[in-house]
Amino acid sequence: MRILRLGPLGISTHRRTFAVGLALAAVLFGLLIVALTAGKADISILDGLKASIGISVGSPGDFIVGQVRAPRAFTAILVGAMLGLSGAILQSLTRNPLASPDFIGISMGAGTGAVLTIWLIGASSLWVTAAGAVVGALTISALILALSWRRGIVPLRLILAGIAMGFVANATTQYLLTRMDVHDAGNALGWLVGSVTGRTWTHVAVAGAVLAVLLPIVLWHARALRTLEMGDDTAKALGIHVGRSRGILAVCSVLLAAGAVAVTGPIGFIALVAPALALRLTRNAGVTLIPSALMGAVLLLAADQVAQQMPDTLQLPVGIFTAAVGAPYLLWLVARSSRGGQS
């Protein structure tokens, strides 16, 4: 156990957690190099790295890496981190390994907001759709919190209210898809699966800004989050403001998920899988925030690489591939609980 201190911010970490974090960062860097250099155009590693941070290496590197590959890769990294973090917070707060923003209504609300926007004013710009998604995500989250609020957030009710609202939102989305013209419906569908293609530096900036604001707040409350896992009474006895901390963390989780959805559309299963894998690697007893975020970034970037390597007839959004990763894990999780496995 060691403690990293930075002013009032102290992160207590086990050696193993630290090592896992470093390893994940190394893997992420490796994947980034692959993402920048792999492809039809031949670009050296050094040129790729230079072009990705804005140093001119002449054409075609400047355009292919600087304007296409780099923004796409950084979007995947940031959104993956946001999803991993959001999932880690929710799973810890609800003490349920199946709770993640894609399953308890937040992503469904974002989808309804986006599709409603497309239905009303057309798919003119990704940003208008994104604004609709954020409004949808925040609206449904407010509804879920209001429904589950009874002298503070009760985790179990939060999940149930989330499931209920998620199905209502899904039914609305499906209905809207049948009402809009078929071209718009195609656009809406593409958005609903989640994709990082065609993302620009503006997307990277938005995702970076959301993460830059929320990450410190989350880390500030990391101790409260870990203590809350021991139960409300213990947390109270240890001087944690249970209601306030839980509220702030829940809001942060919602905002992270909403930000991620706004940039890429609802990419499923990353928020479910990343925290669990991080937990397994670090062998921590409680939530591990930074490794979860790194794991989310690794998973999404890797999934996007797989998506890009597919033959031309099977060029599908990355959301399909993250689902393919998430499915076996999900089945394993469900099967394990049947053998009386814990949590």
Next chain:
Amino acid sequence: MRTRALIAIAAAIVLVAAVALSLAVGSRAIDLGTVWQSLTSYDPDSPEQAIVRELRVSRTLIGILAGAALGVAGALMQSLTRNPFADPGLLGINAGASLAVVIALSTGIATTFGAQVWVAFAGAGLAAVVVYAIGARGAAAGAPVRLALAGVAFTALVSSVTYAVLLVNDETLEQYRLWVAGSLTGRQNHDLSALAWIVLVSLAAGLLASRQLQAIALGEDAARALGVRIGATRTLVIVIVTLLAGAATAAAGPIVFVGLAVPHLARALVGASLPWLLVVSALGGAALVLVCDVLGRIVAYPGEIGVGITTAFLGGIIFAVMARRMKVVEL
């Protein structure tokens, strides 16, 4: 016993009222006298009577069929898994049906509506088996919430495959939209009597098996002592649930929450007696679907909103109230 019978009679009266509303309300309101005439002494020259006979009767029958099937399927599944959140729709049967239809459309297997019905039926049935495997093995009695979450996750998984197929095939999207939008309307000209027979036989079988199932709910030892064949009963009930949920989804399109909300309300009225619960759930499910369908016609007058969305809204509210009132047991 007498109170339960009275409640069943009350549910039947509600259903009759819902049927009357479903026949009379719509973009063209028709008074009940004309409705009655069109049923007893049909005059094909009267346009109003023609609307009732040609459009609204079949629509109402499909609503009754789907509602009763979903209500009973939910009640049986909840009893089988001892889980209050076991609703076929909630657990991904609609997603399974959608995926099957989409695959059949994109490969050109099912081009006619008649064929699509059976494809949807097969897809829903397959999903029901998977969902049961999750419900029975994955989430035992102690973890009702996990079952619901597993259902959501299963739905997400199947939907993403559906979306993938739709994204690759543009024409399929158009046909798929027609299938989803169908709901209770747009199916008048198709012969759904085979589905109706499946539902009727399954309802009867469910009623016959309900005593054995109730005994199993008391505990397996007690059931064995009462002479119940546990394995056979379980298998039979799974088959019944699969047939009911599959037929309902094939006939009326994706509907969620009916199988959850109706047995929940019915249980509050008739208690734990499974045979009565099934009877009241069948009547109540049919009434709920019809009322939701009528609501969809009133809310969007002179157009209409599909029954799938009105049931989702009404059922979502009931589900949320259930969640609020549930006793929270924490570690």
